[in-house]
Amino acid sequence: MKILVGEEDGFNIKLAEMLDIDLIPLTSKTYKDGEVCPRIHANKKSIERKKLLLCLRKTPDENPNDYLNRFLFTAGALKKEAANILAVMPYLVYARQDKDFLKGGNEFEPISIEIMLESLGTYVHGLLTFNSHFEREQKVITKYAVPIHNLDAFNVFGKKLREIKDLVIIAPDKGMKPLAEKIARKHECEFDYLEKSRNADNGEIVFADKDFKIEGKNVVTLDDMISTGGTMIKGIKHLKKYNPANIYAMAVHGAFTPGAYEQLKAVCTDVFFTDTLKSDKSKVSVVEYLAAYIRKTEPLGIGL
Ligand code: R5P
Numbered sequence: 001m002k003i004l005v006g007e008e009d010g011f012n013i014k015l016a017e018m019l020d021i022d023l024i025p026l027t028s029k030t031y032k033d034g035e036v037c038p039r040i041h042a043n044k045k046s047i048e049r050k051k052l053l054l055c056l057r058k059t060p061d062e063n064p065n066d067y068l069n070r071f072l073f074t075a076g077a078l079k080k081e082a083a084n085i086l087a088v089m090p091y092l093v094y095a096r097q098d099k100d101f102l103k104g105g106n107e108f109e110p111i112s113i114e115i116m117l118e119s120l121g122t123y124v125h126g127l128l129t130f131n132s133h134f135e136r137e138q139k140v141i142t143k144y145a146v147p148i149h150n151l152d153a154f155n156v157f158g159k160k161l162r163e164i165k166d167l168v169i170i171a172p173d174k175g176m177k178p179l180a181e182k183i184a185r186k187h188e189c190e191f192d193y194l195e196k197s198r199n200a201d202n203g204e205i206v207f208a209d210k211d212f213k214i215e216g217k218n219v220v221t222l223d224d225m226i227s228t229g230g231t232m233i234k235g236i237k238h239l240k241k242y243n244p245a246n247i248y249a250m251a252v253h254g255a256f257t258p259g260a261y262e263q264l265k266a267v268c269t270d271v272f273f274t275d276t277l278k279s280d281k282s283k284v285s286v287v288e289y290l291a292a293y294i295r296k297t298e299p300l301g302i303g304l
Helices: 010-019 064-079 112-121 153-163 174-187 230-240 260-267 287-297
Strands: 002-006 022-030 036-040 051-055 084-088 126-130 139-141 148-151 167-171 190-193 196-198 205-207 218-226 246-254 270-273
Touching (some): 002 010, 010 022, 010 051, 010 287, 036 064, 051 064, 064 112, 148 287, 153 287, 174 190, 174 218, 205 230, 218 230, 230 246, 230 260, 246 260, 260 270
Parallel strands (some): 002 022, 051 084, 084 126, 126 148, 167 190, 167 218, 218 246, 246 270
Antiparallel strands (some): 022 036, 196 205
């Protein structure tokens, strides 16, 4: 028998329903000094030698360290009783630091994702996530201490994209061009990418002029995540010079910093992002895709 452990929110209730398994609720408290402490609302015996799915989503304003600690402490407590645990961390924290960006010399940095996964790997046997920052393809990544099932949440935007006529997909930079091309092929529409670079003096993002053929079209500009919204807002303002009918912002992870969603919404027609992070503004859910993936692939024997 398999059991889902996670907060009793719409996402987990639906995930448990779709997998036809029980949901053990999880809550968390924060002490006055800032330390976090999760609480698993079940008798230990009920999870003894069971295969568990642990799904915990971050809110955009939760400190990633608090979130990670909640995850680690819960996984550690469950591991003492369970047969094995498959972790679902829909937005993978610390994925941006997947290299030592100082590249040697007299200073060096941790490869945070590597160390984080070594810690997590003490307790869990596999990890499911969406669009990790370091891997664009949907695949199982085995180079870290925990196998990572990296799912591509752009697959869940199909319905939204089909609703938009005269569509042109624009990637925010050359690196995302293959993704824009793949989505454009699927939806039989045009695509292009923004020529993004950084000003050498102040590090600011700049977009070069280009022969964008988007006049009167409905443009969707996409990215893996939105944080401050700075990249999208600048890109959208640049694209507006080419007179599109509408511009929509689309991203997997809505990791908005305070005020970022509102600022972005003010410069475009609409903003679409998934529920990999908790938000009442998300219009697209990954939960069905996640459940179907677990059912189909049975990652580490924890599927159904
Ligand atoms: C960058 O590598 C990412 O793909 C996003 O473009 C970036 O994280 C977005 O951040 P912000 O919303 O703060 O510009």
